[in-house]
Amino acid sequence: MRIVIHRTATFVTAGALMLGGPAVAVPALAGNGPSGPGPAGTATAGPGHGMGYGAGLGHDMGYGLGRGDGACPRQAITAAQGTLTAAQKTTLASMAQEEKLAHDLYAAFAISYDAAVFDHFVAAEARHLDAIRVLLRRYGVADPTTERPAGSFSDGVVQGVYDGLLARGGRSLAAALAVGQRVERDDIAALRAARDGLTAPDVTQAYTNLLAASERQLAAFTRWAAR
Template sequence: MKTRTRIAAITAAGIVTVGAFAGTFALANSSPPMFGPGPGPGNGPVTMPRGGPRDGGCLGVPGVVDPSGTLTETQRTALAANAEEEKLAHDLYTEFANRYELQVFDRIAASETTHLEAVRTLLTRYGITDPTANQAPGHFATPAVQATYDQLLAQGSASQDAALQVGKTVETTDISLLRESLNGLTAPDVQRVYGNLLTASQHHLAAFGRWSNR
């Protein structure tokens, strides 16, 4: 199954299997270790957006400073797909922030902006067409991603609790996709960004869980 189509399939499936995904990955509330290379470029301090993990903030994604490597065609496709997934998360959370008075959506949407910028930097570095370029909020180049966005937006528009559930679905899906994308990856710069995004998604998932239990 193509990566972009799989994103939509996993996300749609996640609507009814969030608990199963969360159990599979057994996410802890403490900060997990970074992925990527050991000491070297890119290992400097990262910043914490206002609010911190408890209120939806996460570890910032530093600039892409690690050396580039080689990507297979499958890995190039996955990088473009991850850009669309980051935009999907950003656009959904922005919509929910406008509908509900929960700071978690506003803060995580801001984080997703940084995440998408990091992925776009990699797309430029590797000469990969950015599928999110010139796409208005809520609009996507890939039909399957568009359908997933529309479905999740409708679900989250039903109530505040439903929107928080969508947030957990999106972050659980991101974790699954990033783990898969890291499999067999050797390019240091992409490893670093994916590792940071994985850590961020774990923080986001924990934050949505905390807000759901209030």
């Protein structure tokens, strides 16, 4: 059964979702994986499964470099810890919120539409959030995503972004794929900006991995939209 979710919402301009940018801090989940505390001392997550979508999609977004036809091995954050400014810690926290936002949107679309790309990326975003949580603990930064149920965000701006994108994607599969493209484009811009002036090797490594993941996910959504 497909459940298409429609909500009224105020839409934001493109780019407003960008983390480390002016508009947003994005959300949290509750429980394990995207909702719960995540791993305690390492950025490795459990084994994943890659599925090929189009031209070789199936990479484990960010922390796995798997093939499109099989298991996706995880890649730990192996770089050394450094130091972060107060602004960089704020950006790190907002990165966790963004991963939850993407996870919750893709989870809703996975229920609404028979498109395997959303199922795959739900799992990927959960792993990304777990990796960011490792860094939050490492740098003593409060996790803004703790104890927040799916689709619920403490920041009103973020809630508005989520509701707007959810309503837009609820109109059709094509619209949902366009939302996925929008989210990944904003993530790419935010991650590139977040790396500017960053000296902490481990955070740089994580952002670089997440950037590569977003670029692959954007390519996948684009391929699906062209079908």
